[in-house]
Amino acid sequence: MATAALTRRGMFARPRATTGWWSWVTTIDHKKIGILYGVTAFVFFLIGGVEALFIRLQLARPDGQVLDAELYNQFFTMHGITMIFMVVMPMGVALMNYFIPLMIGARDVAFPRLNAFSYWVFLFGGIFVYSSFFLGGAPDGGWFGYAPLSRTLPGHGMSYYSLGLQILGIASLAGAVNFIVTILNMRAPGMTFMRMPVFIWMSLVVSFLLLFAMPVLAVALFQLMFDRLFGGNFFNPAVGGDPLLWQHLFWVFGHPEVYILILPAMGIVSEVLPTFSRKPLFGYAAIVFAGVAIGFMGWGVWAHHMFAAGLGPVANTAFALTTMFIAVPTGIKIFNWVGTMWGGSIRLTTAFLFAVGFVAMFIIGGLSGVTHAFVPHDAQQTDTYYIVAHFHYVLFGGAIFGLFGGLYYWWPKVFGRLLGERLGKLHFWLYFIGFNLTFGPMHIVGLQGQPRRIYTYPENMGWDLWNLVMTVGAFVIAVGTLVFIVNAVLSRKRGEEAVADPWDGRTLEWTTPSPPPEYNFSDVPLVTHRDDFWHKKYARTPEGEPVRVFAGAEHADDDEHHHGIHLPSPSYFPALAALGMPFLGYGTVYKILPAMIVGAAILLLGLFGWGLEPSVEE
Amino acid sequence: MSTHEVAVEGAVHEEHHTSMGLDNVKMAMWAFLGSECLFFGSMISTYLLYRGRTASGPSPHEIYDIPYTSVSSFVLLMSSLTMVLALAAFQRSDDRQGRIWLLATAFLGVTFIGGQIYEFTTFYEEGLALATSPFGSSFFMLTGFHGAHVTVGILMLLSLYGMSAFGRIEGGRSAARPVEMVGLYWHFVDIVWIVIFMIVYLIPE
The missing domain is CATH 1.20.5 (Single alpha-helices involved in coiled-coils or other helix-helix interfaces)
Structure with a gap:
């Protein structure tokens, strides 16, 4: 029976190309799809970055003339949508795509074609949203699309918002289902839950957050769509529609979304720090449980985005408390990362620098986040640059630093060549300095009252100097990005060739050649420890020092093994x-x-x- | 038993057992249905918030015809029974009878949708439209999306019927698995309707 099914043909001949661009269109290999996700997300990162530069140019001087108010609204809205939905999320998905199967010892994800579908929906969704720039104006109501403004804004911009995010959400939802089944069901023999790398754990938590958060956003976006296009009255106060409904639905999605953005980076950092400290992760179980706890508690804090909306003292107090509580599991993680580095034999690679940068910047962003939990304080900060400073410290200093750490760490595995360390460190320091120049002063001007989302400001407010500093910082970040691109191009041409295990790693992806063959593992690995690869490479002396065991350390991957492997x-x-x-x-x-x-x-x-x-x- | 099913399905998936012992497709379907709970939950919350906000339009108790909707609810519930019978037939390799029950399920689903179209038309004529009031918006969105889910289910049932009739799935057990998946979806959509029927129609103001 099996053979009967195999010889059966679809409507067309199956695509067979393994090279050329058709092979990329038809690929269902999780590694190629991961690269597609990564490249696409990076292109959107450049676009979103250029938008940010325009915003900063406009604000460099008082009464800026670079953009008019209309275009400014479109730019800050699209910058937010782009960085959240088309950069940080898909860049995390790119690494999850590539490394979940490799790290759990699987040959592909559970549903390879669904995986390809996710990518193409994401790409078309992104192009769809961006096409609005050429079709009469992009979304201009902020990435949060507050009603009733979003239902009444003229033009098609916010209609593109309601449908574009809907399309991107479908991609996320399909990906979430796929990753959940892959992680739960496709683990190699012996890969029990408490032996899974932390990156896998965080990917699992993120997938569940996506699974339950995206449908809530979907409903809110459909309601906005009905309001804008089909005469719905969900958010029309004139007939009893409630603008607060939008805020509740949006932030019930929006706060788990914050953890969707940050948890992959936390997972990456939990892989990078132990590897370059040559120590096992300090408090593995605590980090895992803290991650899962964040996944649950993340659902109970959404109204802290609405403290200024007037929900009343009971609701405000309750959400203030839950918001303070959720700092606890995050704090646990930070202590564990510090404990991992403590006493380790640290190698200051670029990946390690980005990971440490993540921890440091995330502490600042996390602490300014805790200040938002105090309702009176938050009332002062709402809609000022202080908020902008806070979420850039967690999303740029946090998520983007973590993701770049992951890129430097895993680059040799994906492309078979290392990224240059000299340029890498230059990239890191440009980012670190540029980032703090850009977003550090926002705390100050925010507390001085500079409002966000306003396209210009008058002279003599005392904000001139800091705004100029911020603009300079933004361009330092841009130079850092160029350095990264140069590094990537040079690495492609004459980068040092990567061996299978260039960092003396601990997890299963380093047992495969760089880049891995299409079938990932010629033999499905048998896992006996957490940090299994390390234990296969090293034994312990009675004093507890690791000693290299040579037998079986390097995986001799001969081509004769893989003939029996059926790939989709x-x-x-x-x-x-x-x-x-x-x-x-x-x-x-x-x-x-x-x-x-x-x-x-x-x-x-x-x-x-x-x-x-x-x-x-x- | 599930590993056995995977083995039979080996034409598509290599014979391997999964880490959790639950078939991949079934796990994915359960995850998707979990997501759907939040989807309908958000719309039900919206409806509960807006049921009293009728602007100048009719209010819920003025417009609902509870005996009528009870009958169409009963029709939809019966379709769960025929769905179970279809799956049972395929599981004992009685493809012919399985196809009959699939058609019966689809027919009951179409009847329900027909009833919903009639109900929507009547409400529209009585002055309740999507644009009438927040109540109208939330009512039509909730029941409309439920109807869309039933319609997708009908398409899947008819596809299963066609695949079985043209021999794309045959030999009993290999057909039983996709039928089981569509069945999970179908029962879920029915259960959602029970919740909607109680919350939307039966709870008095």
């Missing part, structure tokens, strides 16, 4: 199905029924083709 075959259908999304999006924004029908037809055709083709073909 490439497929056109995930990309085809995803192509239906922008048609549905444009059709809805402009109320063109034929476009909607075409979109639905493409989607259905893709899904049927997908359902009818066998996943593996000889």
Whole structure:
């Protein structure tokens, strides 16, 4: 019976290309999809960065003339949407895609075609949102899209927002289901839960957060869509619609989203610090439980985004308390990271610097976050640059630093060549200095009352100097980004070739060649320890010093093993199905029924083709 | 038993057992349904907030026809029974009978949707539209998205029927697994309707 199914053909011949751009369109290899995610997210990072530079140019001097108010609104809105939904989330997903199977000893994710579908939906969703710039104006109501402003703003910008984020959400949801099943079900023999690398644990928590947070955002976005396009009255105060409903739904999604953004970086740092300190992670169980605790407690703090909305003293007090409590598991993690470094044989690589930078900047961002838990204090800070300072310290100093640490750490595994350490360290210091120049002074001008989201400010407010400093800092960050690009290009041409295990690592991805073969592992690994690879490489002397064991340390991967391995075959259908999304999006924004029908037809055709083709073909 | 099912499904997935012992597709379906709970939960919360905000339009108790909706709810509940019978038939390799029950389930689903279209039309004529009031918006969104879920379910049932009829899934047990997955979805959509029926229609103001 099995053979009968294997010889059966889909509607078209299966794509067979393994090189060239068709192979990238039809690939369902988690490693290639991971690279696609990473490259796409980096392109959006550059776009979102250019928007930030324009914002800073506009604010460099009082009464700036670079952007008018309308364009400024579009730029700060798109900067937020881009960095959150098209950079930090997908960059985390890129690393999760590439390394979850490698770190748990699997040959691919549970649903390779669904994985490809997620990527293409994400790409088309991102292009869809950005196309609004050329079609009459981008979203301009802030990334949080507060109603009723968002329902009444003229033009199509916020309609693109409601549908574009919806499309991006579908990608996240599909990815979350995929990663949950992969991590729970595809672990190599012996990879018990408490032997999983912390990055895997954090990916699991993030996937569950996505699974339960995205549908809430979906409902809020549908309500906004009905309000804007079909005469709905969800957020129309004139007939009893409640703007607070939007805020509640948005932040019930929005606060777990904060942890969706930061937890992958925390996972990366928990891999990088032990490796370069040559010590096991201090308090593994505590870090894991703290991560899971954040996953639960993250659902009980959303109203601290709404302290200024007037929810009343009981609600405000309750959410102030939960907000202070959630600092506890985060604090546990920070002590564990410090404990990991303490007494270790530290190697100051670029990846390590970014990880330490993450810890330091995240402490600052975390502490300014705790100050928001005090309701009267928060009332002073709301809508000032103090808030902007806070969330950039956790999302740039935190998430982006962590992600770049992960890029430097895993780059040799992915591309087979190391990134240059000299340029890497230059990149780190430019980022570190530029970042603090940009966002440090925002605390000060914020407390002095400079409002966020306002396109200009008058002279003599006492903000001139700091705003100029911030703009200079932003350009230092930009130079750092250029250094990274140069580093990546040089590494491609003449970077040092990477061995399988360049950092003397602890986890399973370092047992495979760099870059790994399509089938990842010729033999499925048998896991006997946490930090299994380390224990295969080193024994302990009676004094507790590690001694290298040579037998079996380097994995001799000969080509003869893999002939029996059946990998899922490439497929056109995930990309085809995803192509239906922008048609549905444009059709809805402009109320063109034929476009909607075409979109639905493409989607259905893709899904049927997908359902009818066998996943593996000889 | 689930490992056995995976082994039979070996045409698609290599024969390997999963870490948790639960089939991958089934786990994914459960995860997805968990996500759906939040989706409907958010819309139900919105409805509860807005049921009294009728602006100048009709209020819930003026417009609901509870005996009528009870009948269509009963029809949808019965479709869960036929879904169970379809799965049981495929599991004992009685594909022919399984297909009949699939069609019966789809037919009951179509009846429910027909009833919903009639109900929406009636409400519209009586002055309740999406744009009438927050109550109207939240009512049509909640029940409309539920109807859309039933419609997707009907499409999946008919697809299963076609795949079985044209021999794309056959041999009993290999058909039983996709039928079981669609069944999970179908029962979930039915359960959501029970919640909606109670909260939207039965709770007095």
